[in-house]
Amino acid sequence: MSAVIVNEVLRGFYLDSVALLRMSQSLVALDGVDEAAMMMGSPSNRQIMADAGILDATGEAAEAGDLVIGIRADNQDAADLALKEARAILEQSSAAKGDGEVWRPRSVRSAVKAMPDANFALISVPGDFAISEARKALRRGLHVMIFSDNVPVADEAALKQEALDHGRLVMGPDCGTAIINGKPLAFANAVARGSVGVIGASGTGIQEVTSLIGENGGGISHAIGVGGRDLSDAVGGFTTMMAFDLLDRDPATEHIVLISKPPSAAVAAKVVDRIGASSKPCTVCFVGGSEMSLPANATAVTTLKAAAENALGGSAIGAGFDPAAMAVPASGGPMIRGLFSGGTLCAEAQVVLQAAGEAVGSNAPVPGSGGLDSKGAHQLIDLGADEYTQGRPHPMIEPSVRDDALTAALGDDSIGVILLDLVLGFGAHDDPAGYLIRSLGGSAGKPVIASVTGTEQDPQRRSAQIAKLEDAGITVAPSNADAAALSLACLRSTT
Amino acid sequence: MKKEIDDGLLRDPLCVVNVGLEGFAADLEAQGLTVTQVDWTPPAGGDARLADILSKLGT
Numbered sequence: 001m002s003a004v005i006v007n008e009v010l011r012g013f014y015l016d017s018v019a020l021l022r023m024s025q026s027l028v029a030l031d032g033v034d035e036a037a038m039m040m041g042s043p044s045n046r047q048i049m050a051d052a053g054i055l056d057a058t059g060e061a062a063e064a065g066d067l068v069i070g071i072r073a074d075n076q077d078a079a080d081l082a083l084k085e086a087r088a089i090l091e092q093s094s095a096a097k098g099d100g101e102v103w104r105p106r107s108v109r110s111a112v113k114a115m116p117d118a119n120f121a122l123i124s125v126p127g128d129f130a131i132s133e134a135r136k137a138l139r140r141g142l143h144v145m146i147f148s149d150n151v152p153v154a155d156e157a158a159l160k161q162e163a164l165d166h167g168r169l170v171m172g173p174d175c176g177t178a179i180i181n182g183k184p185l186a187f188a189n190a191v192a193r194g195s196v197g198v199i200g201a202s203g204t205g206i207q208e209v210t211s212l213i214g215e216n217g218g219g220i221s222h223a224i225g226v227g228g229r230d231l232s233d234a235v236g237g238f239t240t241m242m243a244f245d246l247l248d249r250d251p252a253t254e255h256i257v258l259i260s261k262p263p264s265a266a267v268a269a270k271v272v273d274r275i276g277a278s279s280k281p282c283t284v285c286f287v288g289g290s291e292m293s294l295p296a297n298a299t300a301v302t303t304l305k306a307a308a309e310n311a312l313g314g315s316a317i318g319a320g321f322d323p324a325a326m327a328v329p330a331s332g333g334p335m336i337r338g339l340f341s342g343g344t345l346c347a348e349a350q351v352v353l354q355a356a357g358e359a360v361g362s363n364a365p366v367p368g369s370g371g372l373d374s375k376g377a378h379q380l381i382d383l384g385a386d387e388y389t390q391g392r393p394h395p396m397i398e399p400s401v402r403d404d405a406l407t408a409a410l411g412d413d414s415i416g417v418i419l420l421d422l423v424l425g426f427g428a429h430d431d432p433a434g435y436l437i438r439s440l441g442g443s444a445g446k447p448v449i450a451s452v453t454g455t456e457q458d459p460q461r462r463s464a465q466i467a468k469l470e471d472a473g474i475t476v477a478p479s480n481a482d483a484a485a486l487s488l489a490c491l492r493s494t495t
Numbered sequence: 496m497k498k499e500i501d502d503g504l505l506r507d508p509l510c511v512v513n514v515g516l517e518g519f520a521a522d523l524e525a526q527g528l529t530v531t532q533v534d535w536t537p538p539a540g541g542d543a544r545l546a547d548i549l550s551k552l553g554t
Contacts, residue, residue, distance in 0.1 A: 017516070018518060040537075063543075064542075065536075065537025065539075106535070107538075108514060108533060112512065118510045119510050124513075124514070124516040124519060125514055132543075132549070133514050137512065142512065147515070164498070167499055167500045169504060181508065181509060246500060246505055247505075252505075426522045427519070
């Protein structure tokens with residue numbers, strides 16, 4: 001019997017992507033349904049639905065502002081029932097939205113009118129509309145953080161030029177993490193306040209550095225996310241430069257840490273000039289970058305852990321941690337398989353293994369690493385990359401994204417050690433350790449080494465997550481870099 | 496023309512307009528921030544290009 005595909009398009013109907021993902025999962029759970037999704041009809045979402053085999057001509061005709069229901073089922077009855085269920089869920093959600101709630105403004109303009117003290121906009125609408133909403137906020141005098149991705153880079157550059165003209169900051173697009181005035185925004189951790197200011201083009205990079213500083217006696221004045229492309233040639237570092245201006249003038253900030261992938265030579269030169277003009281000591285961590293000459297007030301480091309240590313005045317993080325002493329003999333083959341939810345944590349682990357003389361392959365390779373098909377190389381996988389998250393939540397929110405890769409690693413005789421990261425904080429899953437332990441389903445049969453990015457003040461509480469992992473036989477290192485070093489020590493203790 | 500950046504951002508309490516994921520607004524409110532959630536629907540009848548033009552016109 002051939003599968004049946006049904007689509008329905010609701011014109012101008014919006015629900016946020018997290019709500020839609022949740023609803024989609026309830027459709028997939030219905031009898032006879034192979035695959036289903038409810039998504040806004042942007043070209044990229046329609047492509048995801050087409051790739052999943054749930055889009056027909058009706059859905060193909062949808063616009064970015066329409067909601068598309070796509071269902072593939074074993075038979076027409078199952079498809080019709082699922083569509084009926086989808087309509088019912090949406091109706092419930094609309095009724096709940098309008099039911100007995102306080103008045104809500106329908107636009108940025110009316111929000112600012114109702115709240116004249118507004119000074120900040122957090123924007124997470126679909127990428128096709130993010131720039132226009134950000135522009136409305138900028139023109140009303142607000143600073144802006146754009147969480148949305150899928151924004152054309154030329155539009156990002158133009159918006160940031162406009163922000164410069166208005167004297168306002170635009171963090172993002174694709175900015176998942178910031179801490180302003182001690183307040184974590186979007187995916188960030190509850191970190192003690194202090195004297196270190198962070199500028200980062202990487203969300204999990206900011207999370208690891210700020211958490212390590214906070215958990216080791218220091219604190220954060222502000223952490224400014226700039227968006228993953230800010231230091232590209234196409235954007236030219238607009239937000240990074242403005243962030244330096246802000247932190248230079250901020251009396252609470254005594255030390256500035258900059259975290260990014262290696263920028264292009266032209267942008268790097270601009271950044272180095274700007275650092276030289278700063279009156280404050282700076283730590284520069286271009287993860288995976290080659291050596292570069294920096295002004296006298298700056299120190300280059302190669303890992304997030306080293307960035308945190310340098311910002312703490314050189315105090316060692318994880319004192320007493322000795323990978324050789326803690327190593328659990330690897331069981332199985334000679335390879336490490338890293339399964340990361342944080343892209344920069346994956347990059348940092350590659351840097352650590354490379355520095356130890358190991359060959360590394362990754363779907364998100366840093367310079368010096370090969371692809372996942374590299375022979376004889378440890379495989380470190382960024383599970384937050386587009387190929388794993390299209391149409392699905394990020395593994396920080398939904399750890400099941402790691403399940404298939406974990407099962408494959410457990411059953412692979414060439415793998416001796418599994419290396420993982422758990423990322424806590426606002427927005428993240430409420431119990432990633434518990435989920436991981438359930439996924440492992442008892443003894444893994446080979447060492448599992450983890451790091452936990454987060455703080456005691458986070459909703460998941462770092463020590464509680466670590467205790468769960470350790471009780472289940474998972475070894476937890478003080479930082480992500482240490483976890484990579486420990487994985488290698490496990491292999492070497494075997495040979 | 497470059498205007499000096501407004502450093503009130505790092506000094507004044509954040510007062511946030513949240514446009515999109517409602518979970519973000521809930522997290523910020525839990526931390527004691529003032530937040531207004533926009534009841535957002537795609538503007539310009541869902542036509543992103545038209546929405547872009549309208550935002551440039553200040554609409």
